Amino acid sequence: MIEAVGLTKRYGAKTAVYNLSFQVRPGAVTGFLGPNGSGKSTTMRMILGLDNPTSGHVTIGGFPYRKLPNAPRQVGALLDAKAVHGGRHARNHLLCLAQLSGIPARRVDEVLGVVGLQDVARKRSKGFSLGMGQRLGIAAALLGDPQVLLFDEPVNGLDPEGILWVRNLMKSLAAEGRTVFVSSHLMSEMALTADHLIVIGRGQLLADMNIKDFISHNSADFARVRTPDTEPQQREKLTAALTEAGGQVLPEQDGALRVTGLPLPRISDLAHSADVRLWELSPHQASLEEAYMRMTQGAVDYRSTIDQKAGLQQELPPGAVPQPQMPVAGQGQPGWYAPPPPQQGGQPFSMPQGQPGPYGAPAGGAPGPYGAPSAPAGADANPYAQSAPQAPAQAPAQPPAAPAVPVAPAAAPDLTKPEDAR
């Protein structure tokens, strides 16, 4: 059991970790999440007694790390895969760590086998890939068969086989009743591995809860409802009925509806009383990644900007006409995303009927998204083709966020969309 109480660490004027309190319990894999620079590694170093907290304290099994009797037999840690002397053989690296805690040399060969490095045991670690370095680091953590294990980004650089192995390793270690504390940026990996989550941002605790609760708290679970594609008016009818009953309805790109705020049986009842047939009614849980993004969006320190390539553009010869740049709507604004490539049979930039608008979409008079004419099969999901103008009739039925979501009728299910990661 790891217990932090009011942990604070300042480096000069910068506060890396502020008033952090949490418990990591045995018998579960606890994930440690946070954006870059949020204080995860600093916290791990403080747990291991490498850095002294400015205030507060952290204990393992009731002892501060430096007072822990025979610490390497109690706690195993992987902090940095590259933190080995490159000129030393893998086996000697583990041997010197084993000798510190009185572990016999036999055990070194054992863990080398466990992590799959027995063939390179007598090779200098200088030539190791990042993945091999991670394996060596994991071997060092497992050496003393400790009850408490800390891993900082253990799957970085591992191949898929290695990732699967680490996932199962963590789970089996936790199943044996050990305390497993692991940080990672790979959300899908965390969703599969962790039972419990501790999320920090800017050095402060954002969440400390069960992973299922975390996802539910931070992203509304929703039901996907699909009405027959052939009868768009049924969908409008259902939308109205659901909204009236207090649900929130978001049209999805492929024509389905995303309903929140109503349990599934209630949706079915409402559809029944509105006399609407359903082709699909399915429960969905948002992915951990979505939940994490939503929670940490205010606490991200390092955000990328648009690459302007200033000074890298070639000077044009005098008299030459610069190539017109294709305008991209909304680029650089929050929420902007790259449109999916035009699908087969789609019409990227023009529609046959109506007057072409700025991006080739009908400027007006065309039926709204719901009443759209039966476009060719597998119609266009490209947001440029179907653009902003909405028929006024749809306005009341839509939640405010809806116009941003381009809707293409009768489109094939969009496979690029992140679905349920679980």
Next chain:
Amino acid sequence: MAASQVLRSEWTKIRSVSSTVWTLSLAAVVTIALGILISLLSKNEFDRMSVKDRLSFDPTFISFAGMSLGQLAMIVFGVLVVSNEYSTGMIRTSLAAVPQRGMFLSGKITVAAVLALVVGLVTSFVAFFLGQAALGPHRASIGDTGVLRAVIGGGLYMTLIAVFSMGVATMLRSPMLSLGILMPFFFLISNILGAVSATKKVGRYLPDQAGSKIMQVVTPLGDDTPYGPWGGFGIMVLWVIAALLGGYALLKKRDA
């Protein structure tokens, strides 16, 4: 945690990197080879020396002339033993395994110092005997007064140079910074201070000048150094203790 475990672990660490072999063998080879060369030159020069120089002639000290260069390899050895941990990041793993930092540092320095002492003593004896052989008729014997003390002192001197470097490297952490300070300090500053008469009195309290007194058997004429061989050695020991205490204090309170 038993100290013996730390010692065994540090021994594994030190023997499993090639820099140990390279720096120590370089120290031995340079010291011995240069000692033989200067001994040969001194033998040929002896007949042309003034009376004063002949009276100050110290065959033992001459056979240790290579020490001034060989000690530089010893400095590199001492610096690398400690700063390796920092430059590779291994220090975090080491300190997580040995949370008692004082025990970690003393284990590391003990192992490295014993190794340096063994190499230093072997180097010193070999340099002495080969140097005396090269000096021919002007040679000293190991049984002469003060000679054995000087030869053992040569080994101790090399050891202390290495340990002093370890203390400095513990304080500075970076190998480049440590070497960048220690190399000019021993190779230039100490010699310059010792050569200029105005600063000579200060210069002779520097660790290498004070410590090398133990390798002298014949006191040069007109030498007014206020300490003897063991006195000088004591001054060097004080320097080493100061460097180690500084390193320990910083390691203890600093974040790894």
